Amino acid sequence: MSNNSILVIGGGFSGLTAALEAAEVGHEVFIVEKMPYLGGRVAQLKHYFPKLCPPSCGLEINFQRIKNNPRVKYFTLAEVVGVSGGPGNYEVKIRIKPRYVNNNCTACDKCVEVCPVERNSDFDFNVGKTKAIYRPHLMSFPMRYVIDDQVCEGTSCAKCVEACEYQAIDLEEKEKEITLNVGSLLVATGWVPYDVEKLTNLGGGQIPNVITNMQLERLAAPAGPTDGKIQRPSDGAEPKRIAFVQCAGSRDQNHLDYCSYICCMASLKHCTYIREQYPDAEVVIYYIDLRAPGRYEKFLNNIQQDEKVLMVKGKVAKIEEEPGSGDVIVTAEDIMGGLKVEERFNLVVLATGMQPSIAVEDLALDVAKDDQGFIIGGEEKGVFAVGCAKMPLDVMTSAETATGAALKAIQTVRR
Amino acid sequence: MADKKIGVYICTGCEIGENVNMEKVTEYIDEECSPAVMKQVPFLCGKEGLAQIQNDIDGEGVNRVCVAACSPRVMWDVFDFGPDVVVDRANIRELAVWSFHDPGLPEPEEDEMSDPLTMMVRDYIKMSVAKLDRKTKPEAEPIELDKTIMVLGGGLTGLTAALDTAETGYDVVLVEKEDKLGGFAAKMYKQTPTKHPYEKAEAPSINELISRVEANDKIKVMTKTSLQLIKGAPGKFKATVKQGDEEQVLSIGSVILATGWKPYDASKLDSLGYGKIKNVVTNVELEQLAKNGKLNRPSDGQPVLSAAFIQCAGQRDAEHLSYCSSVCCMGSLKQAGYIRELNDEAKAYIFYKDMRTPGVYENYYRAAQDDPGIFLTKSEIQEVTEGENGKVLVKVTDNLLGEDFEVEVDLLVLATGMVPTIADEPVLKLGYRLGEQIPDLDLFDGFAD
Amino acid sequence: MATRLEPNVQFIREMQAAGGESLKKCYQCATCSVVCPLSPEEAPFPRKEMVWAQWGLKDKLVNDIDIWLCHNCGECSDNCPRGAKPADLLAALRNMAYKSLARPAIVGEWMSSAKYLPILFAIPAVIFLIVWAVSTGLKIPEGTIIFAKVFPTLAAIDPIFILTVLFVVFTFAASIGKMFSSFKESGLTPKEDAPGFLMSLIGVVKDEIINHRKFKECESNKDRYPGHLLVFYGFVALAIVTGIVAFFYWTDKLFGFGMTTPLALWNPVKILANAGGIALIVGLVYLTRSRLNADPKKSVNSYYDWYLIGVIWFVVVTGFLAQIFRLADAAAPAYIVYYLHLVSVFMLFAYLPWSKLAHLVYRTVALAYARQIGRKGLSE
């Protein structure tokens, strides 16, 4: 008799969807998420297309479904460390890192006020800071604080422990390991932004006013580090001319050898963010192909109506800082115009792509991957990849793959 | 359910106690709602706080609990006292205490009035109590659900849905209006790659899918069948279908809509020569010519030594289809291969606006273009005219080659787009007051939302 | 009236065979034109060459001056996202130009593939074998080793090489004429106020060739600058030596003063010769190493590349070995190696217009013309 439960690795949009679909048909589901919150990358966006909802929109519905469904159990700060057995009968070892904050935490923020240590916020892609003890983000689920033990000074400090009226902090919490028995595994480990430091000719990570599209999401997000104001990192100035560099590291055999699917749409979406704040800002989008497939075309059309948004066919291959002004000089060939041009911008956004997260940090699971790190097999073992772990996709299609794979997982455990 | 007995528990932690005049609040609530129990607790979500509530439930028979504390987004799992106790959260922390900014109103003169924050808090609690007071627990009415699923449309989508439904253990009725299953996929000569490394067109896999569906005894296939009417409600639909002259009523739990698409009406593309020039065909027609092994010039049956593909023939155009059909760039790359395999000297031109092969399909683009006989350029079509000997002349501007030019080809293929079948026909035929289709927001040009 | 295009598929295949095999992979992103340190603002290269090549537009490509402005630094290929290797395409186009510009065409054919190498070798091998047969009946002469005993300067070597040089000069004159008209055909003509060709030529030599300025801008391949510089000056040194030796040979013959070969090792001319030879070797090591280390994903070495490097190695190695054997008084090896040296020198010079070394003329001419029409890199 095969085990009826399903394990979902990764609690992003795909993982949540897959987990809930399976749980709502009656299966016990475990979500293993390595971050301190569920929701994945979508939680970091300001809005998401096609309808430009804030992420809380789609995510909160799913969290509500989790809250109301006792069959879904989730572990944050957790990672799979070993998988044995076979389809219908897997034994999965999971390591849970200490959060140092238990569920007494009322999210009152007292501890943050007293904590002396600051850290770069990885949630904000380093454009913002938090204390060593912090709330993962404004809409975090679970809404519980967490301590970054890489920077926390520990028991020698313990200021937070003192400040916490609810005995929510335990600086001596230890790592735990648990074992789960499940019948099938869904891999929803999603993506990481491609490392811009590798894009040396584009000034990635070197030039202050060259940022990534995900950093722009955080700058524009109302609860982000600038309270939603899009500004230049170097001096906080309002940008008047902004360039988007499409395919920054994607469709490139020296970097990501596939199209990241969403970055054209993401940049078009970003035009709406900019227009919202700066009615007169000029935007130039440098592209190879504008990929707004299917019904997204409408979105492209809307942006094309904007006279101050120019779209230039020709990839940017050189970006340099103008000494002194902090401005950025972008070189591209305007192919349709037949000219190689240098243009000056206040802010440049690299539309970097999505790299499968397991290409950067491998998963303790034996499953076939392509040379880029996308999962291409596993069905025969009852292992199914969904969302951006399978291929680069938008949220909507990720959710579709999740639903489909949940069905396959159910078939596996019912066999 | 037994008598309602309401308990109000006000948390004084998280800055609530310090900022709210609790005396005034309790006084007011007592007066207005007179709950059975009302308590102020310093740390309501903590062990002791919860124990107090539990005590009152056990001892006093409290069965409706107003938790006047934080937002239900926090501590959502701790205030759970079993199925017989109804809990409501009065969010006085986030919605009142934490978000309150003193508007600087003058102190109330009359003594019974409170400061604005206290007024907010007491109103939230009053609303919560009112809610608890009026709420009745719904009684479930178990109904017998039909577990059979109807799949409407037997194309690739419908077949896949039917098979997976059956393999998960449900009975399926597959309704297809044509006499054969497979939809457009069954009319294709080759299919674009479906597997890593996504580089080569494949033999269509649809026949295997069809035979698996036909062999599955949980799936009842009804071809040449049309749907007449769906009545009832989810879990309890009655679907009237007509096969030949015979009508039947099926009991169905839910419906999967998979009626696919139809090609855009190419007669509207006369500006691109369709209908005027014999050797202008659509991509759908080309697919069938290739499938039937007759990829020749329609005008005279002569072999095709050169073909041009015009992408977005109608799509991405406000006058025709305002959306992109997603598949026709891939389709033309594939079909250019058909032209090339006829003759090693054959040439295929593809004129695109943007080459849309997103995601991993980029691999196919790269592999397909690596052929000396395939010529691609971004461009705008200026004019299509008829040349000598049945040739077609295509003039293009705004291209990558640096100047306007024309090519002369044996065959011009218009990469036309897909129109959803539900765009102008009420396919679902719902016997509902709201209309025969599922109402949607009209966001997606006729595609279901 | 729009131009009618008819892609020349045969030409595409030729380009692919001549080294541009990946040209069809290009998806026209223009990364290459941007990263190219030499590409000009207007109609930058090599993106446009890539699309012309994909479309088999032979007319445009054979008249394109830009293939000569490219210094094959490989920056474009290194950054090309598709592995389309634009630098290799331009190199292939140059190879095809070597083949098509100079007459008789048959030599170009022989130069285009390794399978004809035996012919190229056999021609000088037979010529010098005949000389040897006539002079000493293919025997190794007794006594001090003097190469002129076997290969008499006046009777054989000078006439052969003077004829060769005349042949080469004549060939180049014709092909440079062709080159000019092809540039004009592509619509590039100097403006009224443009400097004259000679002025431009002097400018090019002064600003670009002497200091190898454009090689220095190459970031992808750091070995090329020292490599080419050393080879170039090595050649210049050897050319000067040859000139001096020839000059004094004739003064000696006619007026009785001068030098006779072999020169003593301390003779300044001999020192210059050896220094040039060493520069050549060191330069060759650089160039060979960079070719051997090339990442096949970024660039592929063509037969033209190896022919040139190979023949220069052949010249240098046989030259030095001949000298060493002579000093070591090993007669048989010395004469045989010297024979091979003559063969190699012939292979280098007599086929020059068809080989990659023809670039020394074509590039110089094209650069001078580009200067006249004001075509220069965006960053210049």
Ligand SMILES: Cc1cc2nc3c(=O)[nH]c(=O)nc-3n(C[C@H](O)[C@H](O)[C@H](O)COP(=O)(O)OP(=O)(O)OC[C@H]3O[C@@H](n4cnc5c(N)ncnc54)[C@H](O)[C@@H]3O)c2cc1C
């Ligand atoms: C700039 C930008 C803007 C975008 N905007 C939009 C938009 O507007 N609309 C849209 O539809 N899409 C958008 N996308 C795409 C969208 O982000 C993805 O489609 C979506 O995040 C995919 O969800 P996922 O669950 O597959 O992956 P993720 O969101 O990456 O979730 C994966 C989860 O798995 C966890 N995880 C990873 N590895 C492990 C491990 N080893 N163990 C346990 N857990 C692990 C991660 O922490 C994460 O929570 C955008 C992308 C970018 C780059």
Ligand SMILES: Cc1cc2nc3c(=O)[nH]c(=O)nc-3n(C[C@H](O)[C@H](O)[C@H](O)COP(=O)(O)OP(=O)(O)OC[C@H]3O[C@@H](n4cnc5c(N)ncnc54)[C@H](O)[C@@H]3O)c2cc1C
């Ligand atoms: C030229 C061209 C080439 C293409 N090539 C490829 C390719 O190589 N690879 C690829 O993946 N995709 C390709 N596509 C796209 C592919 O055709 C579609 O994705 C696919 O057909 C979708 O399948 P479907 O089942 O949703 O719809 P369909 O194939 O349209 O099937 C719908 C089915 O429903 C039936 N039906 C319709 N109305 C009713 C009704 N009222 N009641 C009952 N039944 C009904 C129809 O008869 C049909 O059998 C191509 C498209 C075009 C235009």
Ligand code: HEM
């Ligand atoms: C005596 C004169 C010259 C000699 C002996 C010489 C020799 C060489 C050699 C051996 C190479 C091959 C390098 C390699 O394979 O990597 C080369 C390449 C090159 N030379 Fe010269 N050269 C001479 C003159 C010139 C001049 C005058 C120019 C410039 C204007 C020039 C420009 C180049 C360029 C750009 C290359 C790289 C081209 C390529 O690899 O395809 N050379 N040269």
Ligand code: SF4
């Ligand atoms: S850990 Fe304690 S102090 Fe910090 S937010 Fe949670 S309850 Fe408040």
Ligand code: SF4
């Ligand atoms: S113990 Fe760590 S988290 Fe707590 S206050 Fe000190 S540094 Fe901050």
Ligand code: SF4
């Ligand atoms: S979606 Fe657009 S920007 Fe992103 S990789 Fe694809 S083509 Fe490039």
Ligand code: SF4
């Ligand atoms: S041809 Fe390409 S871009 Fe045009 S509608 Fe079709 S898929 Fe979209």
Ligand code: SF4
């Ligand atoms: S050769 Fe490479 S870099 Fe240049 S346009 Fe083509 S794909 Fe882009």
Ligand code: SF4
């Ligand atoms: S090889 Fe160098 S010089 Fe030649 S086109 Fe490429 S980048 Fe420019």
